[in-house]
Amino acid sequence: MTSFFNDILTTIAERGRALIDFSGRERAARGGDLTELFEALLSERGEASGMAIAQEIFERYDALDEDARHQALDVLASAFGVDLEVSRAAAETFLDAPDDATGRALNIASEPRRQELFRRLNLAPDGTARLVAMREDLIDGLGGHPQWRPMDADFAHLFSSWFNRGFLVLRRIDWQTPAAILEKIIRYEAVHEIADWDDLRRRIDPPDRRLYAFFHPRLVDEPLIFVEVALTGDIPAAIGPVLADDREPIDPRTATVATFYSISNCQRGLKGVTFGSFLIKQVVAELSRELPSLRTFVTLSPIPSFADWLAGLAGQDDEAEGEVAIGESERASIADALAAREDARSPDAGLETSLTQLAAAYLLTERDRRARPRDPVARFHLGNGAILDRVNWAADDSPRGLGQSFGLMVNYRYEPDEIEANHEAYAHDGTVAAAPRVHRLARGRGVARRERTTA
Amino acid sequence: MTSFFNDILTTIAERGRALIDFSGRERAARGGDLTELFEALLSERGEASGMAIAQEIFERYDALDEDARHQALDVLASAFGVDLEVSRAAAETFLDAPDDATGRALNIASEPRRQELFRRLNLAPDGTARLVAMREDLIDGLGGHPQWRPMDADFAHLFSSWFNRGFLVLRRIDWQTPAAILEKIIRYEAVHEIADWDDLRRRIDPPDRRLYAFFHPRLVDEPLIFVEVALTGDIPAAIGPVLADDREPIDPRTATVATFYSISNCQRGLKGVTFGSFLIKQVVAELSRELPSLRTFVTLSPIPSFADWLAGLAGQDDEAEGEVAIGESERASIADALAAREDARSPDAGLETSLTQLAAAYLLTERDRRARPRDPVARFHLGNGAILDRVNWAADDSPRGLGQSFGLMVNYRYEPDEIEANHEAYAHDGTVAAAPRVHRLARGRGVARRERTTA
Amino acid sequence: MTSFFNDILTTIAERGRALIDFSGRERAARGGDLTELFEALLSERGEASGMAIAQEIFERYDALDEDARHQALDVLASAFGVDLEVSRAAAETFLDAPDDATGRALNIASEPRRQELFRRLNLAPDGTARLVAMREDLIDGLGGHPQWRPMDADFAHLFSSWFNRGFLVLRRIDWQTPAAILEKIIRYEAVHEIADWDDLRRRIDPPDRRLYAFFHPRLVDEPLIFVEVALTGDIPAAIGPVLADDREPIDPRTATVATFYSISNCQRGLKGVTFGSFLIKQVVAELSRELPSLRTFVTLSPIPSFADWLAGLAGQDDEAEGEVAIGESERASIADALAAREDARSPDAGLETSLTQLAAAYLLTERDRRARPRDPVARFHLGNGAILDRVNWAADDSPRGLGQSFGLMVNYRYEPDEIEANHEAYAHDGTVAAAPRVHRLARGRGVARRERTTA
Amino acid sequence: MTSFFNDILTTIAERGRALIDFSGRERAARGGDLTELFEALLSERGEASGMAIAQEIFERYDALDEDARHQALDVLASAFGVDLEVSRAAAETFLDAPDDATGRALNIASEPRRQELFRRLNLAPDGTARLVAMREDLIDGLGGHPQWRPMDADFAHLFSSWFNRGFLVLRRIDWQTPAAILEKIIRYEAVHEIADWDDLRRRIDPPDRRLYAFFHPRLVDEPLIFVEVALTGDIPAAIGPVLADDREPIDPRTATVATFYSISNCQRGLKGVTFGSFLIKQVVAELSRELPSLRTFVTLSPIPSFADWLAGLAGQDDEAEGEVAIGESERASIADALAAREDARSPDAGLETSLTQLAAAYLLTERDRRARPRDPVARFHLGNGAILDRVNWAADDSPRGLGQSFGLMVNYRYEPDEIEANHEAYAHDGTVAAAPRVHRLARGRGVARRERTTA
Numbered sequence A, B, C, D: 001m002t003s004f005f006n007d008i009l010t011t012i013a014e015r016g017r018a019l020i021d022f023s024g025r026e027r028a029a030r031g032g033d034l035t036e037l038f039e040a041l042l043s044e045r046g047e048a049s050g051m052a053i054a055q056e057i058f059e060r061y062d063a064l065d066e067d068a069r070h071q072a073l074d075v076l077a078s079a080f081g082v083d084l085e086v087s088r089a090a091a092e093t094f095l096d097a098p099d100d101a102t103g104r105a106l107n108i109a110s111e112p113r114r115q116e117l118f119r120r121l122n123l124a125p126d127g128t129a130r131l132v133a134m135r136e137d138l139i140d141g142l143g144g145h146p147q148w149r150p151m152d153a154d155f156a157h158l159f160s161s162w163f164n165r166g167f168l169v170l171r172r173i174d175w176q177t178p179a180a181i182l183e184k185i186i187r188y189e190a191v192h193e194i195a196d197w198d199d200l201r202r203r204i205d206p207p208d209r210r211l212y213a214f215f216h217p218r219l220v221d222e223p224l225i226f227v228e229v230a231l232t233g234d235i236p237a238a239i240g241p242v243l244a245d246d247r248e249p250i251d252p253r254t255a256t257v258a259t260f261y262s263i264s265n266c267q268r269g270l271k272g273v274t275f276g277s278f279l280i281k282q283v284v285a286e287l288s289r290e291l292p293s294l295r296t297f298v299t300l301s302p303i304p305s306f307a308d309w310l311a312g313l314a315g316q317d318d319e320a321e322g323e324v325a326i327g328e329s330e331r332a333s334i335a336d337a338l339a340a341r342e343d344a345r346s347p348d349a350g351l352e353t354s355l356t357q358l359a360a361a362y363l364l365t366e367r368d369r370r371a372r373p374r375d376p377v378a379r380f381h382l383g384n385g386a387i388l389d390r391v392n393w394a395a396d397d398s399p400r401g402l403g404q405s406f407g408l409m410v411n412y413r414y415e416p417d418e419i420e421a422n423h424e425a426y427a428h429d430g431t432v433a434a435a436p437r438v439h440r441l442a443r444g445r446g447v448a449r450r451e452r453t454t455a
Helices: A002-029 A034-042 A044-063 A066-079 A084-096 A100-109 A113-121 A127-144 A146-162 A179-188 A197-204 A239-243 A276-290 A306-315 A328-342 A349-365 A376-383 A399-405 A419-429 A436-443 B002-029 B034-042 B044-063 B066-079 B084-096 B100-109 B113-121 B127-144 B146-162 B179-188 B197-204 B239-243 B276-290 B306-315 B328-342 B349-365 B376-383 B399-405 B419-429 B436-443 C002-026 C034-042 C044-063 C066-079 C084-096 C100-109 C113-121 C127-144 C146-162 C179-188 C197-204 C239-243 C276-290 C306-315 C328-342 C349-365 C376-383 C399-405 C419-429 C436-443 D002-026 D034-042 D044-063 D066-079 D084-096 D100-109 D113-121 D127-144 D146-162 D179-188 D197-204 D239-243 D276-290 D306-315 D328-342 D349-365 D376-383 D399-405 D419-429 D436-443
Strands: A169-172 A209-215 A225-232 A257-265 A296-299 A387-392 A409-414 B169-172 B209-215 B225-232 B257-265 B296-299 B387-392 B409-414 C169-172 C209-215 C225-232 C257-265 C296-299 C387-392 C409-414 D169-172 D209-215 D225-232 D257-265 D296-299 D387-392 D409-414
Touching (some): A034 A044, A034 A066, A034 A113, A044 A113, A044 A127, A044 B276, A066 A127, A066 A146, A084 A100, A084 B100, A100 B084, A100 B146, A113 A127, A113 A146, A127 A146, A146 B100, A146 B146, A169 A276, A179 A197, A197 A209, A209 A276, A225 A276, A257 A276, A276 B044, A306 A328, A306 A349, A306 A399, A328 A349, A349 A387, A349 A436, A376 A409, A376 A419, A387 A436, A419 B044, B034 B044, B034 B066, B034 B113, B044 B113, B066 B127, B066 B146, B084 B100, B113 B127, B127 B146, B179 B197, B179 C179, B197 B209, B209 B276, B239 B257, B257 B276, B276 B409, B306 B349, B306 B399, B328 B349, B328 B399, B349 B387, B349 B436, B376 B409, B376 B419, B387 B436, C034 C044, C034 C113, C044 C113, C044 C127, C044 D419, C066 C127, C066 C146, C084 C100, C084 D100, C100 D084, C100 D146, C113 C127, C113 C146, C127 C146, C146 D100, C146 D146, C169 C276, C179 C197, C197 C209, C209 C276, C239 C257, C257 C276, C276 C376, C276 C409, C306 C328, C306 C349, C306 C399, C328 C399, C349 C387, C349 C436, C376 C409, C376 C419, C387 C436, C419 D044, D034 D044, D034 D066, D034 D113, D044 D113, D044 D127, D066 D127, D066 D146, D084 D100, D113 D127, D113 D146, D169 D276, D197 D209, D209 D276, D225 D276, D239 D257, D257 D276, D276 D409, D306 D328, D306 D349, D328 D349, D328 D399, D349 D387, D349 D436, D376 D409, D376 D419
Parallel strands (some): A257 A296, B257 B296, C257 C296, D257 D296
Antiparallel strands (some): A209 A225, A225 A257, A296 A409, A387 A409, B169 B209, B209 B225, B225 B257, B296 B409, B387 B409, C169 C209, C209 C225, C225 C257, C296 C409, D169 D209, D209 D225, D225 D257, D296 D409, D387 D409
């Protein structure tokens, strides 16, 4: 099927052009403002000339300045939401005789009008990309426009369906990849900045380095999310050697460990659509198949919130509740560490025990309001079913690494056979799966082990 | 972008394999019956191991016989519909304070649980194709299981979103197309049967013949709908010369007319998702761009229901209401025509005036219960904004053509500048756009011209 | 590299068009007959406008009838051969002082002028294909034009360089292959005729059937040679079960034997350029890599000349020299066999011993004038280093099989570790590598075993 | 054909691997030194195991240091040249009876044995690239090894046949091109250095900039030659504005001039195989087709040898013969110009008339020993049939531009209708086609106009 299907896709680019030509013939008499065009797109005219109207809408929208775009979004938020009259009638009918049929009718009646509008906007050339861009505008203005929240949720709902993982395509990115894509990888890398093209090349060209991204067939030149992988003989305990520009590549067929050292989401407009968990599992599958010698799949991850948390803790008086406490004896040295952090210096080597114990305790016990781990990276990997495997001292001496976590990093381990059970325990009661050595560290801070341990 | 994106798609095939490998590792402890697996897929286990569970479900489902599949569909119909409790609460909340937020909440609460189940089933390898196949089973059993109707509507709703025209890819099918696709064209052709590979070749290989199909990126080797086009110098008045195996091809750059002489939907499982209107308009755009000499875009279409209608009319007594009536003087000759039809013979040449007038009157005036043209092909093209352009006598002497319409065929014309207005008038009050000559024919039966005429 | 390079090739088709456009601008003043154009192409005008002149030559040549083409070929044969004057001078210089430099100068001086002419003709759109077609004309007329032999050898020399195996691309042909290629497979199959598309599908679509072809980048839609392969559990002893339309495919991963049951050259114009040996070895390599369970690579081959040889032998009197003789006692039964052959009937079962012994003896001992095996298929496979492995009785009951060899077929075995030694022994003294069972058969006819045996 | 053929090429990469596997099985007993392997490759063993032996040769050769490689090349130069005995016999036979047949026999007999050796080396994976690399070694050592000259000529002869323009593929290079190719463009640019990736992007990504390269199907990731094109409204008179990083791109559909401002050969190992003329003409054809508004195709070219020539002239006494002379009155100012050149400074504005006249006179009259223009760039474009169109003052103020030609540059114009006549006149008697304004400049130096003028 391959080659024929390749051709199928090559016509996508051409199609855009065709649509323009065709719509040009239709468009002579088109007029009205954006609101009228929104209505027109939902009307019978929209059924006949949807492509042309959708294109017209985007062309006008793109030409607007920020204020005018906000006005357009206000219109979408206020006039294209749930039809209250229709919904009221359907709700009453349902409550009179609740069953699957009246329930479905209610579901249809209560669908915000925007949903169909968005689906028809997708007919325009590059419609999907333009809808994603429109949502970026929305997100940027959300702070000042809380009334847009339902519309934002509508976008998230729609995109979750369209960007269903079943429609995504995993693609390895390497030195044979077009520059137009590579340029975006440089731009979107959010964890360990890519300095320039040479730096990029060091991450994708050596035989023991991989970069995989998800793409969607309709967003042809836009990665959705990507992960960078180092193939190694041991689990890396620091990011420096992974990124060193003078390191010697190894033969990937001899590697036993695959380390995911950077994961970056690329599309702000797809916020709320989760790709990361699928990406990691898919890459584990790809690598397992290609390199049977691989035994271990881990991350090398930052602890973005650790230092802030510790700073808060250090500022509390002794009475403050919370499972983890700072002893009097170490207050001074922790103050030193916090001072070093301010100056982007490494903490004193003597602090290793204190800080690694505190980090372990922090990750195992501190929760957010929804009872999930307070650290966002921990939340992501533990939620995916990974195991908190190791806390690494002096692992990232970049200004960011020192500022976030005194240079500490963490390995989360993906153990295919345990992912499902870990995820379920985590989802059920917030259980954090952790290696014994992490529990041992936490015990040093008096944190009893309640959690399920996994080796 | 082209070439990189081609590669993106080639990984689709590989991905299926990878998923299997990976899920194989997860699956050891998997058990339970299909109902349990449906629930598992919607649970937190489903979040962690969705691919594996979805695959497991399809493997089991595929292995079932018809009865057991019907039981599975019964489970989906009864236990995975709208959650009545949750919906009731949301409906009451909404009625208390109806606004966009409570309306959206109601919309989400009343979504049938199947919808999320279907979205997760899509994670399986070939998930989309398998869901489409599952709906085929559903449609086949719908007559005996009216309780499946809401589920059928759920499928249609989901597929309308996934198969949004913005995600479809138009592709020309020719003699360079893989045999695996061509074989399906032969199988799916529903209007003028393709006898064998030589017959197929005559429809796709000569320079003045075209075949275009829509594809979806996830259903790589399955056309969704296709249209066959003849490029000619005049509007064809009969199908025979179009399909003749000894005809001389013309230089397509000299053609002025593109005739759509066959349109076939390929996927029963996508019933209710409309592709035809988009396909025709897209092909008009493609052809206009490639061949600027083309001026006229018409169909050569059957009138599937004409003879049945006329037989009914002939059986009525004079009092029967209805705009079109058969005069006493022609009852005998119409009886002859109906007898000829029984024997798959052509009607007598002397009947041309009667039958073409009756056909024009039929198409212009007869409506179904929803006030749309009674003839399904007319309904499709007129609904798309086409014009009823000409009624052709002795246009199709195949048994089917004689049986459906005494060998009459119709040209519908797509006039890009008028499509929108025609569609709107049709949608608004059922107005049929027709050429003056068609109105003249109908006047011969006493049918006054109420309709908007278009030249 | 893959995807970029794919694109490289897609431009080939476009290029042809571009050349035409460009040459069109150059061509206004072009004139003269073919002979003048040949000279022009070799002149300085040819350096500047080679593409246009080459295209002009082919357009004129294609428009000629057979007689006029023969005249053009006569011109090429007589006026564009070796430049005798220049060669004479170079030969004398060389003989005066023979060294590498004067030798090279002689080599250059004695190159027929056609060679450069052909190289420049290759500049035309589809130049390579058109040169191959021109040679087909030459071969067809060679019988009546012995003076074309040097020109024919020039073509063979040039094509051997251009179609160097290093430039060929092996490609699997299957049901995903474009119909335009498959149609040519049907047409070019020379051993076991392909009846229709269903028959073709049985040879390429089941998982245990393969078809591989060599292509050249410049002849994009023309296979050069192809081989059909059956993956089986045992070495097949007859062609019928291999081609049976109701057989059950096996899982290719369980196959231990790959049988090459048909090899067809496709391009008459490339006569003398050998592809077969490379093709078989390349396919052995491909299959070994994909299916490690394969242990045995054999052919199932006809013995095209056996029956003719035996008929000749039967017609001789006893005194005729030759190693193999027919005993008096079997003359009658062999006469029966020859009579059955005349009627396309199978020979009597009682003849199995006689005929298989005679076939073994024939293949082991009978030689042509150049001391190579007299049977052309044997010559090919033994020359490639294969082993004569088995003689099969009642192996091909088609009219052709009965007519050529009383229904007998042979397995030749390719044993990668022995190919080189077998080929060398064969090339050195004509030694035929054969399995002991074949020698045993031959001993039944009194043929002593001189040959190296290989198990 | 496109998509199937794409697939054909994708197998090239895989094939390399397959060959290795297969040859691995053959290679167990392989031994001997390089000379023995050369002989083996030409022997019957080579016919059976050519791929394996060729690969073995390259692996050993690649592992050698420079001295050892030179020894290997010495062997090829001395022992694999023309077979003197065989050639002598053939020469005598030919002289006895010189005709086409004995001439061809002589041609074959006198072919250096290396030619067949090279053809068989091409069987190795990446054989073509490795042969090209081997010739690079040869060229690098040619100064110290004059005995290699015949071998060098053999390489050139073979590569001229293999890299026949009919086998080359023109490919546009843009920002969608794989980084691996772009990196080579940066490296190979020989005229106006590409500083970094941003600089590269400015040359390939804006809509009014193009870069085209020739590729060969067997050297998949290596451009052979490329040309950079600027689409403009006027003929550029200086390189600065063309390369400026802050310039505004224009809509290419409004451009009337295409300027070839840089042409770079990429493969030293293909020295002597001419691509440039074909490349320019092909790009003219491509651009003409895509952008019908283009009317003028020119270069913006350096005059690499002008300053050196003028320095020589200035050093001569008055008696020196030569058509162009320096008057006494301008000796001082020319000395100034030469001094400025030494310091990489721009010459004084007052020198414009003198220097542009001298440049015109130089280009029109000065010849090398073979009576061709002394300036290599002039030789190339005039030889291709271009017209010397304009001499530009202050056109290139880079150190190289000032050093080569006091900052002067030249436009050569390609006028499709005149190319052939210009080329022929040039080839016949060295006539330089030049615009009247160039002749006027030269007349200022007393150079009479003998040349054909072209507007």
